[in-house]
Amino acid sequence: MKRRVLNIACIGAGYVGGPTMAVIADRCPDISVTVVDLNEARIAAWNSDALPIYEPGLAEIVKRTRGRNLRFITQAEGAAAIAQADAVFISVNTPTKTQGEGAGKASDLSYVESCARYIADHATGHTLVIEKSTMPVRAADTIKRILANGKGGATFHVLSNPEFLAEGTAIRDLEKPDRVLIGGEDPDSIEALAEVYRHWVPEKAILRTGLWSAELSKLAANAFLAQRVSSINAISALCEATEADVDEVASVLGSDSRIGPKFLKSSVGFGGSCFKKDLLSLIYLCEFYQLAGPAAYWQGVLDINEWQKHRIAELAAAHARRNGGIVAILGLAFKKDTNDFRESPAIDVCNQLLAAGLQLRLHDERVEAQAFSACLTRGTKSVRFCGSIDEAVEGADAILVLTEWDRYAKLDWSALFAIAAHGASVFDGRAVIDRVAARAAGFKVYSVGKG
Ligand code: UDX
Ligand code: ADP
Numbered sequence: 001m002k003r004r005v006l007n008i009a010c011i012g013a014g015y016v017g018g019p020t021m022a023v024i025a026d027r028c029p030d031i032s033v034t035v036v037d038l039n040e041a042r043i044a045a046w047n048s049d050a051l052p053i054y055e056p057g058l059a060e061i062v063k064r065t066r067g068r069n070l071r072f073i074t075q076a077e078g079a080a081a082i083a084q085a086d087a088v089f090i091s092v093n094t095p096t097k098t099q100g101e102g103a104g105k106a107s108d109l110s111y112v113e114s115c116a117r118y119i120a121d122h123a124t125g126h127t128l129v130i131e132k133s134t135m136p137v138r139a140a141d142t143i144k145r146i147l148a149n150g151k152g153g154a155t156f157h158v159l160s161n162p163e164f165l166a167e168g169t170a171i172r173d174l175e176k177p178d179r180v181l182i183g184g185e186d187p188d189s190i191e192a193l194a195e196v197y198r199h200w201v202p203e204k205a206i207l208r209t210g211l212w213s214a215e216l217s218k219l220a221a222n223a224f225l226a227q228r229v230s231s232i233n234a235i236s237a238l239c240e241a242t243e244a245d246v247d248e249v250a251s252v253l254g255s256d257s258r259i260g261p262k263f264l265k266s267s268v269g270f271g272g273s274c275f276k277k278d279l280l281s282l283i284y285l286c287e288f289y290q291l292a293g294p295a296a297y298w299q300g301v302l303d304i305n306e307w308q309k310h311r312i313a314e315l316a317a318a319h320a321r322r323n324g325g326i327v328a329i330l331g332l333a334f335k336k337d338t339n340d341f342r343e344s345p346a347i348d349v350c351n352q353l354l355a356a357g358l359q360l361r362l363h364d365e366r367v368e369a370q371a372f373s374a375c376l377t378r379g380t381k382s383v384r385f386c387g388s389i390d391e392a393v394e395g396a397d398a399i400l401v402l403t404e405w406d407r408y409a410k411l412d413w414s415a416l417f418a419i420a421a422h423g424a425s426v427f428d429g430r431a432v433i434d435r436v437a438a439r440a441a442g443f444k445v446y447s448v449g450k451g
Pocket of ligand 2: 013014015017039091092093111114115133273
């Protein structure tokens with residue numbers, strides 16, 4: 001039986017749930033969308049002018065949809081929204097397990113399981129339950145089992161509809177996705193969800209697969225992307241040793257249509273809430289199915305990432321130690337155009353510099369100082385958060401660029417040279433700054449992948 005989705009609920013108002021639901025509400029004025037979260041402060045922020053996450057274009061969309069067909073409510077008020085919903089998206093965090101079987105690798109499904117129980121308790125009629133968060137393969141089995149034990153008498157179909165948006169470009173990615181993936185076992189349910197996306201996504205971009213393929217495709221896509229970054233970062237070290245230029249090499253590689261030009265930017269390492277977590281989850285799955293070779297292969301992608309962060313931190317540390325011991329860090333976010341710093345390379349680099357006894361001056365365009373300081377393992381006595389780039393650079397012996405914010409590409413290096421410590425060097429972990437200008441101003445410049 002074909003069904004139409006007219007009421008959507010989404011559990012989880014985070015970096016995925018918030019923007020995704022805002023775009024669905026924007027593109028589907030006939031559908032009513034309710035986003036539910038446990039975190040009252042986060043819901044209050046979604047209902048204010050200071051949204052809890054920064055994404056270019058997001059505030060404008062929320063402004064025109066909130067109160068029309070988009071609302072944000074706390075879980076305490078959420079039961080009626082679940083009861084009314086034709087489709088409930090699960091968009092909660094699936095962090096790496098810290099204890100129990102698979103600790104340190106497997107994904108923790110406890111938040112997902114708690115959502116499934118909440119849905120089982122409150123849903124009425126027939127409800128589509130949609131995995132939006134990245135899940136390990138066969139997570140849908142767990143969800144189905146919980147739903148089957150619900151006492152409400154509702155019926156369910158579970159779909160996997162993983163989100164491929166990247167932070168910083170979330171709105172563009174949602175509005176013009178390369179593809180939307182829907183995995184399921186019931187063709188009518190798949191079509192009901194496809195109908196939602198058809199409001200703005202061309203039919204040919206809506207891919208249908210089985211449930212397990214959809215779950216695995218998301219993990220595999222992130223692993224492939226991370227593997228490209230580790231591959232170019234492995235080449236970056238060789239470029240530095242041989243006086244080659246990694247951007248030149250990347251552009252030659254990228255001109256081969258079989259390789260393609262994207263995701264070949266050498267860096268201090270990948271960060272973000274997905275790549276490491278999903279690689280670990282994939283490694284755990286390989287080990288679970290006794291596939292030691294593939295597990296070791298994907299572990300290598302993670303190992304190169306750790307190695308790259310460590311070696312660039314050590315270059316800056318060695319220089320700062322020989323001088324006055326002050327390091328200016330420009331960039332804490334894991335990439336530009338987001339306030340997110342989960343698994344940001346800046347965390348490990350700062351902790352390594354602090355362990356080396358150095359003083360840090362931190363600057364970022366969007367990351368909140370207080371939240372970031374919680375990631376520092378050595379307390380904040382040796383750390384100062386700076387409201388301006390000048391304040392961070394003043395008196396610094398090493399200037400370390402860790403995020404590719406546009407502003408860092410346009411710095412006035414002569415002015416910075418005048419306020420930095422005598423003999424200061426610049427370490428560009430993103431190959432983003434104007435090297436010629438920085439050298440002309442008097443700095444010694446290291447840039448990742450530049451021989
Ligand atoms: C990623 C996937 O791209 C997205 O499809 C998925 O839904 C979630 O995980 P995200 O982590 O938000 O998205 O950002 P992404 O643009 O993939 O960047 C991840 C990390 O890799 C960042 O730290 C970025 O700076 C780094 N990176 C990316 C590079 O170092 N070089 C590159 O060429 C590309
Ligand atoms: P992502 O990047 O996957 O969106 P976030 O951590 O940004 O992850 O967001 C996940 C959101 O899910 C958080 O706001 C968290 O409060 C919420 N959440 C987690 N578990 C539940 C739950 N059982 N019910 C409602 N909200 C939940």
